[in-house]
Amino acid sequence: MISHTLFDPAGAAIVVGGTCLATVLRCGIWDTRMAFAGVARLLRPRFRAAQARAELAPQVQEIQQDGVIRAEPHHFGDEEFDAVTDALIGSRSMGGLQGAHAAHKRRRVDQSRRAVRTLEQAAELSPVFGLAGTLVALTRLPADPGAASDFTGAISMAVLTTLYGLLLGNLLFAPLARMIARRAAQEEHERQRVLDWLESQVAGALPGALPGGGKR
16 A cells, blocks of 8 residues: 555656656766666676785796796786786886776776766756746646545645655665765775785896895
């Protein structure tokens, strides 16, 4: 009974459909795709520095033993660190490693910002369409005071659309935006830890390095 009284298909269509359409029109298709991708990433396991170091350990050991010139790249499925080790071995310099990392970081940060911005826009727009649904419902008020059922239905829709807009913005879109931002910040911190570790491990194997990792 409660679910029946709290669900209005027409009101839900106005709020949800209007919010989604307005968000796409305001933010564009590409940013909307970034938002979907950001939400999908929340369902995947978090990036862990310890696991990445374990995956990189054989590559690091080979570089330490044979030197960066004779080392062969070993990929383990992480797009950034596969590219980072390729750049390190290909350029035989720390600059190549750092450049590859910076490029991937810029791309990730841009994607997460686009996703957060899009969801924040949706969070702002949903109460607006809740109000729009309320106004639509009020236009359906019967002119005849005796039409009690029509009057009750219009008032119910007016209240529910306002509720839908508030819930959609504050319990779905805004929390998702903050979750994506927190996950992105945590991942960047973990990736930087791995990069710092990798640099310290391979510094002594680069051409021109002195014992202990220094440079001539």
